Amino acid sequence: MKCKKAELHLHLDGSLRPESVIDIAKLENIEIPTYDIDEIVEYLRVDRENKDLVEYLRKFDIPCKVMQSKYSLERTAYELAEDLAREGYIYAEVRFAPHLHIKGGLKLEEVVEAALEGFGRAMERYDIRCNLLLCILRHRPTESGRDVLDLAKKYSKRGVVGIDLAGDEKGYPASLFEETFRDAKEAGIPFTIHAGEALGAESVWEAIRLGASRIGHGIRSYEDRELMEYLRDNEIYLECCPISNYQTKALEDFKSYPLKSYLDYGLKVCLNTDNKTVSNTNYNKEIEFLEDYTPLTEEDICRMSENAIRGAFISNEEKERLLKKLYI
Numbered sequence: 001m002k003c004k005k006a007e008l009h010l011h012l013d014g015s016l017r018p019e020s021v022i023d024i025a026k027l028e029n030i031e032i033p034t035y036d037i038d039e040i041v042e043y044l045r046v047d048r049e050n051k052d053l054v055e056y057l058r059k060f061d062i063p064c065k066v067m068q069s070k071y072s073l074e075r076t077a078y079e080l081a082e083d084l085a086r087e088g089y090i091y092a093e094v095r096f097a098p099h100l101h102i103k104g105g106l107k108l109e110e111v112v113e114a115a116l117e118g119f120g121r122a123m124e125r126y127d128i129r130c131n132l133l134l135c136i137l138r139h140r141p142t143e144s145g146r147d148v149l150d151l152a153k154k155y156s157k158r159g160v161v162g163i164d165l166a167g168d169e170k171g172y173p174a175s176l177f178e179e180t181f182r183d184a185k186e187a188g189i190p191f192t193i194h195a196g197e198a199l200g201a202e203s204v205w206e207a208i209r210l211g212a213s214r215i216g217h218g219i220r221s222y223e224d225r226e227l228m229e230y231l232r233d234n235e236i237y238l239e240c241c242p243i244s245n246y247q248t249k250a251l252e253d254f255k256s257y258p259l260k261s262y263l264d265y266g267l268k269v270c271l272n273t274d275n276k277t278v279s280n281t282n283y284n285k286e287i288e289f290l291e292d293y294t295p296l297t298e299e300d301i302c303r304m305s306e307n308a309i310r311g312a313f314i315s316n317e318e319k320e321r322l323l324k325k326l327y328i
Contacts, residue, residue, distance in 0.1 A: 002327070003306075006270070006326070007272050008093045008214065008237070008308050009241055010080075011060075012077060014277060015080050022035050025065075044063065045280045050248065053168070054170075059275075077114070077115040081126065087283060090129065094130055094131070094133070097136070097137050097166065116132060133161065135164045135166045136165045138176070142177060145179075146183075149187070165177060167194070168198075169195065173203075174207055181193075181211055181212075192213070192215065193216060196217055196220040200220045204227060208236065212236070213236060213237070214237040215231075215237070217238070219240055232268075240272060243285065244273075259294060271301070305326060310323075
């Protein structure tokens with residue numbers, strides 16, 4: 001059994017081509033630590049000594065610095081969609097935080113439109129569908145959640161399919177944005193929440209209480225058997241990102257990485273890369289990485305791509321069209 005790829009958890013600003021970071025910096029007179037390709041890669045990628053999620057997140061500083069214009073946002077969105085298409089993807093939901101891209105004077109709407117234009121140009125050329133998730137950042141004022149929700153409503157028919165909550169999971173609880181997620185539910189805007197990564201099962205329960213139909217990571221859900229049963233019985237999807245989890249020290253003992261056991265238990269798990277550049281990864285590398293811990297069968301791999309499509313924030317009709325294209 002062979003199948004194409006689909007992914008639900010992928011950050012745009014964590015997946016830039018290093019060459020493009022240098023090129024954009026030169027074109028727009030942006031100062032970066034180096035313009036040497038080998039050296040800039042070291043600034044963009046997390047190293048083996050990374051301590052935790054907070055340190056990992058610092059790797060986004062340079063990408064965000066060169067993503068402050070319509071040109072750079074459209075270009076980086078196009079290039080990521082192109083990279084995915086060339087890797088055999090038929091569907092991806094890509095996320096980013098609009099508030100991180102207004103330092104150059106862009107309005108939030110212009111930020112979203114530029115990324116959507118990049119995806120649109122790629123989709124005209126390649127057989128791939130890319131949609132956008134808009135991230136609320138945990139450390140920002142709670143009013144910023146309203147901004148993101150308003151954007152999601154405005155562009156819901158143009159390629160924005162939902163919202164997310166991202167950032168320092170330990171320092172800023174998801175409950176800070178409870179009102180935003182309540183309003184999202186009332187407006188019919190679906191959402192995922194980063195949880196069960198830097199914190200344990202309790203943060204997954206919190207995301208569920210707020211109404212998340214998907215969990216970003218959720219890898220520590222095994223800590224609570226009742227939670228496992230709830231996730232399975234209610235078909236709440238887990239967006240697992242193995243290499244990223246390894247780098248952020250999400251688990252003390254990676255030999256017990258539970259992705260395979262989640263699948264066997266009946267959880268709706270999909271495999272994701274999280275940040276292609278920061279984590280120096282791609283879909284195939286994720287599978288190869290797991291060979292040393294919890295090997296996957298071809299059936300497992302295809303089931304996760306199918307889960308990604310079934311868990312996508314798109315219509316049932318779109319899901320059926322993608323499922324027909326999934327198997328090679």
